[in-house]
Amino acid sequence: MTLYPGQVMKGQNPMPLTPPPNSNGDSNDSWDENKGFCESVGPTKKPQTEPVRRARKVEGGIFFPKPENAVTIAVSSRVLFRTEKEQKVFEEKGVEEYLNYQVQHENEPLAPGPAFPFVKALEAVNSQLRELYPESEELFDIVLVTYNHAHVGVRLINTINHHNLFIERFCMTGGSSPIGYLKAWHTNLYLSADAEKVQEALAEGIAAATMFMPEKQVEVSETQLRVAFDGDAVLFSDESERIFKAHGLDKFFEHERENEHTLLEHGPLKGFLEALGKLQKKFYAKGHRLNCPIRTYLVTARSAASSGIRALKTLRAWGLETDEALFLAGAPKGPMLEKIRPHIYFDDQMFHIEGAAERGTIAAHVPYGIAQMYSHRKSTNSAK
Amino acid sequence: MTLYPGQVMKGQNPMPLTPPPNSNGDSNDSWDENKGFCESVGPTKKPQTPKPENAVTIAVSSRVLFRTEKEQKVFEEKGVEEYLNYQVQHENEPLAPGPAFPFVKALEAVNSQLRELYPESEELFDIVLVTYNHAHVGVRLINTINHHNLFIERFCMTGGSSPIGYLKAWHTNLYLSADAEKVQEALAEGIAAATMFMPEKQVEVSETQLRVAFDGDAVLFSDESERIFKAHGLDKFFEHERENEHTLLEHGPLKGFLEALGKLQKKFYAKGHRLNCPIRTYLVTARSAASSGIRALKTLRAWGLETDEALFLAGAPKGPMLEKIRPHIYFDDQMFHIEGAAERGTIAAHVPYGIAQMYSHRKSTNSAK
Numbered sequence: 001m002t003l004y005p006g007q008v009m010k011g012q013n014p015m016p017l018t019p020p021p022n023s024n025g026d027s028n029d030s031w032d033e034n035k036g037f038c039e040s041v042g043p044t045k046k047p048q049t050e051p052v053r054r055a056r057k058v059e060g061g062i063f064f065p066k067p068e069n070a071v072t073i074a075v076s077s078r079v080l081f082r083t084e085k086e087q088k089v090f091e092e093k094g095v096e097e098y099l100n101y102q103v104q105h106e107n108e109p110l111a112p113g114p115a116f117p118f119v120k121a122l123e124a125v126n127s128q129l130r131e132l133y134p135e136s137e138e139l140f141d142i143v144l145v146t147y148n149h150a151h152v153g154v155r156l157i158n159t160i161n162h163h164n165l166f167i168e169r170f171c172m173t174g175g176s177s178p179i180g181y182l183k184a185w186h187t188n189l190y191l192s193a194d195a196e197k198v199q200e201a202l203a204e205g206i207a208a209a210t211m212f213m214p215e216k217q218v219e220v221s222e223t224q225l226r227v228a229f230d231g232d233a234v235l236f237s238d239e240s241e242r243i244f245k246a247h248g249l250d251k252f253f254e255h256e257r258e259n260e261h262t263l264l265e266h267g268p269l270k271g272f273l274e275a276l277g278k279l280q281k282k283f284y285a286k287g288h289r290l291n292c293p294i295r296t297y298l299v300t301a302r303s304a305a306s307s308g309i310r311a312l313k314t315l316r317a318w319g320l321e322t323d324e325a326l327f328l329a330g331a332p333k334g335p336m337l338e339k340i341r342p343h344i345y346f347d348d349q350m351f352h353i354e355g356a357a358e359r360g361t362i363a364a365h366v367p368y369g370i371a372q373m374y375s376h377r378k379s380t381n382s383a384k
Numbered sequence: 385m386t387l388y389p390g391q392v393m394k395g396q397n398p399m400p401l402t403p404p405p406n407s408n409g410d411s412n413d414s415w416d417e418n419k420g421f422c423e424s425v426g427p428t429k430k431p432q433t434p435k436p437e438n439a440v441t442i443a444v445s446s447r448v449l450f451r452t453e454k455e456q457k458v459f460e461e462k463g464v465e466e467y468l469n470y471q472v473q474h475e476n477e478p479l480a481p482g483p484a485f486p487f488v489k490a491l492e493a494v495n496s497q498l499r500e501l502y503p504e505s506e507e508l509f510d511i512v513l514v515t516y517n518h519a520h521v522g523v524r525l526i527n528t529i530n531h532h533n534l535f536i537e538r539f540c541m542t543g544g545s546s547p548i549g550y551l552k553a554w555h556t557n558l559y560l561s562a563d564a565e566k567v568q569e570a571l572a573e574g575i576a577a578a579t580m581f582m583p584e585k586q587v588e589v590s591e592t593q594l595r596v597a598f599d600g601d602a603v604l605f606s607d608e609s610e611r612i613f614k615a616h617g618l619d620k621f622f623e624h625e626r627e628n629e630h631t632l633l634e635h636g637p638l639k640g641f642l643e644a645l646g647k648l649q650k651k652f653y654a655k656g657h658r659l660n661c662p663i664r665t666y667l668v669t670a671r672s673a674a675s676s677g678i679r680a681l682k683t684l685r686a687w688g689l690e691t692d693e694a695l696f697l698a699g700a701p702k703g704p705m706l707e708k709i710r711p712h713i714y715f716d717d718q719m720f721h722i723e724g725a726a727e728r729g730t731i732a733a734h735v736p737y738g739i740a741q742m743y744s745h746r747k748s749t750n751s752a753k
Contacts, residue, residue: 064672169672184707
């Protein structure tokens with residue numbers, strides 16, 4: 001794990017004798033700096049029984065942006081970390097056993113879940129943003145939203161610190177629905193393992209998607225955040241999808257051609273692409289267009305010549321652009337995504353999500369639109 | 385206003401010719417049953433009031449239970465005698481509900497549910513009206529209480545002297561007043577207390593579930609961390625918290641009240657009501673979860689307390705969160721947060737304790753801890 005110069009670990013507290021494996025080794029500097037303060041604790045050679053962590057340094061940068069200024073990503077504990085064992089205890093033995101289990105294991109950090117690389121990449125982008133715009137609050141802000149009770153909070157905090165994540169905002173709802181709080185957090189994107197909660201959020205107008213653990217994990221970039229989007233029923237509304245499903249491909253092409261100059265309605269993730277675009281422009285303004293730390297991709301089953309214009313004109317009219325656009329005309333998305341290696345890929349059809357996951361792509365399902373009425377095994381990978 | 389089957393209005397006294405608007409009309413039954421005994425008083429079947437040491441006693445002043453701005457004005461502009469005259473003249477006009485009114489109503493709703501599950505128990509909420517007022521004003525207060533169908537049978541009308549001495553005698557678990565000085569006196573005596581304010585607008589709160597929200601530092605916990613933050617800044621605060629992760633925080637003024645609520649909650653859990661418990665508690669703190677959350681959570685756990693929900697805001701504004709929670713009361717030590725909450729209609733109560741009181745509320749910034 002690379003640490004960037006501007007990242008929060010600068011000037012670490014030198015006290016722990018077994019520094020975490022990825023410390024920056026800037027110890028001389030920080031030792032002198034902090035020596036006076038550390039006198040009382042002293043350079044004792046105390047044996048450490050549990051992993052020691054440094055305290056974060058947060059002054060001299062914006063680390064706690066106001067929710068309305070930041071791009072707020074709400075993640076649930078079940079997608080940020082792997083909690084299959086714990087889920088099993090809960091389902092088989094009930095709440096009390098589950099809470100006991102969590103408390104007993106609270107010093108054992110959980111393993112990373114499907115949303116983990118995405119969150120790490122968000123932090124990488126944040127440190128680059130802070131370098132360029134030290135006073136700005138336009139950063140990614142990650143909030144942990146969970147049904148869990150406060151008891152489980154200790155384990156989650158230990159896990160977050162173990163993995164050196166910077167997640168300071170928590171909503172532990174102890175069983176009630178977290179959806180009400182999402183609006184209060186000005187949430188731009190909500191990621192959960194629970195399709196029902198995701199649907200509730202979508203109904204409230206909040207971009208949301210269900211995440212799944214891929215069967216294998218491919219490496220993703222640690223320096224560049226890559227987000228891939230399906231077109232219809234994700235960035236755009238599902239209107240075209242409806243026509244295709246009701247009347248077939250030819251009617252769909254006709255309809256698209258007739259309405260070439262009519263913009264498509266927006267879909268549930270348009271707002272999130274917009275938020276990414278706003279941050280991208282900040283990098284462009286400082287000359288980072290070619291190697292921008294945020295890269296977006298459109299990966300659509302649409303056919304370019306027959307139905308591509310409407311999609312592109314709509315994006316342009318919204319003032320949005322994706323860095324790359326792949327019109328597949330029905331070709332499988334799996335191999336393309338494998339090459340892109342996004343930190344997250346949004347699609348409305350489970351068929352595509354599963355295809356992506358088979359190849360190790362981190363995919364998130366947006367349960368929106370007409371495609372939800374079709375079982376995922378029945379819908380075919382067809383051209384539009 | 386919904387009346388629950390177990391509530392106090394069963395078997396109303398049929399004697400008054402103008403019965404209170406919400407009488408249950410069970411007149412025949414109770415008339416026969418109690419005729420002999422109740423000749424002079426009438427067959428009211430109000431429940432017994434619990435012994436103060438067994439109950440969770442909430443002392444409220446008349447100025448937070450009801451709206452008394454007009455009356456206050458008369459008192460301030462024209463003096464005691466005019467004020468007393470005014471009150472006596474208007475004694476048949478009930479006062480309007482004040483900021484503590486929904487809270488007290490919710491306490492009664494919880495009581496009726498407790499009585500259903502534990503008919504013999506005295507572990508209930510007990511509400512005592514504590515007021516500087518003279519006995520003259522008592523009639524108006526009683527009329528108002530009856531008009532609103534509240535069950536407040538214990539009064540302390542001190543006619544001008546300090547009520548603080550009585551609070552201990554009542555085994556008061558929580559004292560709510562409009563007067564910050566009295567609240568500070570109570571805190572100095574070790575009694576949980578807070579100053580209440582009328583919110584600018586009123587949002588609806590639940591009539592079936594009591595919701596109480598607490599700030600962390602200087603409310604549930606002592607103000608020790610607040611002091612370090614204010615003296616040395618955020619980084620030093622985080623360092624201090626991490627070094628002392630395994631040391632419990634000292635308790636704050638409202639720890640005892642959370643404890644009392646927890647005790648009643650366990651009674652509901654014991655009867656299988658954990659998921660839809662009629663009492664729900666919330667921790668709404670400016671603390672940062674990963675950097676300073678562990679100490680707070682471990683401290684609560686060591687005290688055997690838990691809140692149902694915990695929101696670590698890391699400096700994000702509390703107003704929008706509280707608006708979603710809709711508590712019947714929210715306790716915070718900083719006026720900045722109280723005002724932010726009140727702007728959105730949240731009923732907020734100020735706990736004038738700790739280092740934050742030395743900073744004018746307009747100067748303190750909404751910052752992460």
